[in-house]
Amino acid sequence: MAEYLAGKNIVLGVTGGIAAYKAVEVASRLRKLGAEVHVIMTRAAQEFVTELTFREISGNPVNTGMWEKVLHWNVEHIALARLADLVLVVPATANLVAKLAAGMADDMLTTTILATQAPVFLAPAMNSNMYTNPVTQENLEKLKARGMRILPPASGHLACGIDGVGRLPEPVEIVSCVKAHFSAVCSLRGRKILVTAGGTIAPIDPVRFLGNRSSGKMGYRIAEEAAKRGAEVVLVSGVSALPDPEGVRTVRVETTEEMRSAVLQDFPDADAVIKAAAVADYRVKHVSEQKIKKSDGEWTIELERNPDILYELGRMKKHQVLVGFAAETQNLMEYAKKKLEKKNLDFIVANDVTMPGAGFRGETNIARLMFRDGKVEEHPLMKKAELAAIILDRVEEILPCG
Numbered sequence: 001m002a003e004y005l006a007g008k009n010i011v012l013g014v015t016g017g018i019a020a021y022k023a024v025e026v027a028s029r030l031r032k033l034g035a036e037v038h039v040i041m042t043r044a045a046q047e048f049v050t051e052l053t054f055r056e057i058s059g060n061p062v063n064t065g066m067w068e069k070v071l072h073w074n075v076e077h078i079a080l081a082r083l084a085d086l087v088l089v090v091p092a093t094a095n096l097v098a099k100l101a102a103g104m105a106d107d108m109l110t111t112t113i114l115a116t117q118a119p120v121f122l123a124p125a126m127n128s129n130m131y132t133n134p135v136t137q138e139n140l141e142k143l144k145a146r147g148m149r150i151l152p153p154a155s156g157h158l159a160c161g162i163d164g165v166g167r168l169p170e171p172v173e174i175v176s177c178v179k180a181h182f183s184a185v186c187s188l189r190g191r192k193i194l195v196t197a198g199g200t201i202a203p204i205d206p207v208r209f210l211g212n213r214s215s216g217k218m219g220y221r222i223a224e225e226a227a228k229r230g231a232e233v234v235l236v237s238g239v240s241a242l243p244d245p246e247g248v249r250t251v252r253v254e255t256t257e258e259m260r261s262a263v264l265q266d267f268p269d270a271d272a273v274i275k276a277a278a279v280a281d282y283r284v285k286h287v288s289e290q291k292i293k294k295s296d297g298e299w300t301i302e303l304e305r306n307p308d309i310l311y312e313l314g315r316m317k318k319h320q321v322l323v324g325f326a327a328e329t330q331n332l333m334e335y336a337k338k339k340l341e342k343k344n345l346d347f348i349v350a351n352d353v354t355m356p357g358a359g360f361r362g363e364t365n366i367a368r369l370m371f372r373d374g375k376v377e378e379h380p381l382m383k384k385a386e387l388a389a390i391i392l393d394r395v396e397e398i399l400p401c402g
């Protein structure tokens with residue numbers, strides 16, 4: 001794994017919420033990316049996770065209070081506040097948010113945050129009524145207005161037994177935000193990324209066609225994000241109502257064969273191909289040149305197979321990172337695994353399109369990323385733009401250097 005955070009000092013504040021255990025994974029992931037992690041635990045956090053766990057995982061001494069280390073207490077909060085390239089609080093309880101909003105400094109964490117000039121990221125996690133309570137929302141707004149970054153909590157099943165907003169985002173997403181903050185804005189400069197999006201169609205006659213429900217949003221968000229990161233981006237788009245993204249060479253196609261020839265043209269010198277398109281697997285065998293007139297009785301249309309573009313790329317692939325998508329309605333991971341192997345992909349983005357918030361039309365998605373080594377990352381409901389960033393983070397990690 002590339003050491004994206006080498007030389008960065010990250011102060012990880014841990015407060016007393018049930019999600020405190022997830023901060024252990026955050027610390028571990030940050031360290032794997034090369035960061036120096038300095039953990040500050042509030043008194044309440046120590047009720048949930050031991051100091052020893054964080055000491056082992058971070059490889060650094062853990063701060064558990066202002067007063068224990070008498071030798072250092074007078075300088076420690078300033079030292080960490082100065083040392084920090086970023087302060088990240090996981091989880092941030094309602095209590096911590098309120099204290100920060102009020103400018104309080106009654107323990108090591110609040111003192112460090114008040115004293116630091118580094119960016120501060122908070123990942124709030126709490127009971128959903130506490131989160132939606134106007135006082136918490138006002139406090140968060142105040143902190144945002146003062147320049148702190150709030151990583152929005154996810155919805156889901158909360159420890160208090162109810163479903164609602166307030167769940168800590170997955171550690172991998174929190175770490176992606178940190179990485180995105182530090183990654184040079186142009187982390188894909190010099191790279192060529194080929195993205196496909198939208199649905200291809202199968203014409204029947206000059207006025208009719210067979211199509212699918214793809215909106216193109218996921219692929220367009222990926223193309224935009226890759227362009228933001230400085231890549232040369234080619235977007236081969238099937239049917240989509242979306243406008244051409246800024247800074248992206250967009251090639252519009254309709255049929256699977258048109259998509260295939262456009263993709264093959266840009267494949268040889270591409271560094272990565274991300275195939276988000278919903279490609280029509282069949283075409284109409286006899287396309288009529290004239291509009292077909294209706295007649296009484298049934299109408300049968302004969303279909304024949306289209307080429308599987310991604311399968312072909314998988315066979316031709318040399319240095320390219322290949323990413324596929326699997327939109328399924330059942331047996332999600334089993335089908336995804338088969339596609340990953342058959343098409344020789346580096347990873348596959350699988351989503352169960354029957355889940356509310358996942359799939360074709362909306363602005364959000366729920367995805368699992370499956371890698372060649374069998375590792376699976378689960379991502380809860382998030383904006384397609386956020387998922388696009390995570391997908392490109394993984395591509396960057398796999399891309400060979402240089």
Ligand code: CTP
Nearest residue numbers: 275276277279280281307308309310324325339
């Ligand atoms: N794909 C492709 N060419 C095709 C069909 C699909 O390149 N003719 C790509 C899609 O862009 C996507 C992945 O392959 O990245 C989807 O895999 P696929 O097995 O084709 O999915 P489905 O069409 O849903 O197939 P199935 O009916 O087997 O579920």
